[in-house]
Amino acid sequence: MPKKTAKGAGSPTAAPRDLDILREMVELLDSSTALTLSYQRGDATYEVSRAGHAGAHIHHAPPPMALHSLTAPDAVVAPAPSTLKEIKSPMVGTYYGAPEPGAAPYAKVGSRVAPGKVVCIIEAMKIMNEIEAEVGGVIKEVCVDDASPVEFGQVLFRVDPNG
Numbered sequence: 001m002p003k004k005t006a007k008g009a010g011s012p013t014a015a016p017r018d019l020d021i022l023r024e025m026v027e028l029l030d031s032s033t034a035l036t037l038s039y040q041r042g043d044a045t046y047e048v049s050r051a052g053h054a055g056a057h058i059h060h061a062p063p064p065m066a067l068h069s070l071t072a073p074d075a076v077v078a079p080a081p082s083t084l085k086e087i088k089s090p091m092v093g094t095y096y097g098a099p100e101p102g103a104a105p106y107a108k109v110g111s112r113v114a115p116g117k118v119v120c121i122i123e124a125m126k127i128m129n130e131i132e133a134e135v136g137g138v139i140k141e142v143c144v145d146d147a148s149p150v151e152f153g154q155v156l157f158r159v160d161p162n163g
Contacts, residue, residue, distance in 0.1 A: 018044070018046075021046055022046060022048060025046060025048040026048050035049060036048070036049035083160065083161070083162060084140055084141075084158040084159060084160055085135040085137065085158070085159045085160075085161050086155045086156075086157070086158055086159070087119060087131070087133055087134060087135065087155070087156050087157040087158075087159060088153050088154060088155055088156060089122060089131070089150040089151065089152060089153065089154045089155075089156055090122075090131065090152070091122055091124050091129065091152055092124060092149075092150065092151055092152050093122040093123050093124035093125075093129070093149070093150060094122065094123045094124075094147060094148070094149055094150070095120060095121075095122055095144045095145075095146065095147070095148055095149075095150045095156065096120060096121040096122070096123065096128075096146060096147060097120050097121075097142070097144075097146045098146070099121065105120075105146075106118050106119050106120055106121075107119040107120065107133075107139050107142070107157065108139060108142060109139055109140065109141065109142060110138065110139065111138070111139045112136075112137070112138050112139075112163075113133040113135075113136060113137065113138075113139060113159065114133065114136040115132070115133055115134060115135060115136050116132050116133065117132060117133050118130045118131065118132055118133075119131055119132065119133050119139075119156070119157060120144075120156060120157075122150060131156070133157075133159070135159050135161055136159075136161060137159040137160045137161040137162065137163050138159065138160045138163030139157055139158075139159055140158050140159065140160045140163070141157065141158040142156070142157055143155045143156055143157060143158065144156050
């Protein structure tokens, strides 16, 4: 869990409430796979994000009010646009990362793929369908657990085309 420290000045009643909201948001972010969380309450907007994606801060609308920051080693300001490309499931079925149980996976984090390379199998109606990469690059994230059900259009992999 990120270390939480507070900076800034404000009314004695507003600061603890703002910090409580930010602490809860950081806890929610830590327990999820989300990159950022935003919450608006009245004229205040609260945002908490993971490192490289944004910072924890509060914006108040005029009249100017206090600005409180929650800083942590893994929280910074301004979201970075993602350059990762997604490989999505073309069908409903069961995801398998390897050709057979115990075999090496077709693709894992760090694997280099090229368009047309098989990255997984999706079983649908007892037919094993090889799924090929539509983009080239380095696998940065495998978004599905082996032998789990997948939906049409569900993200299977995230690929860095510049990697």
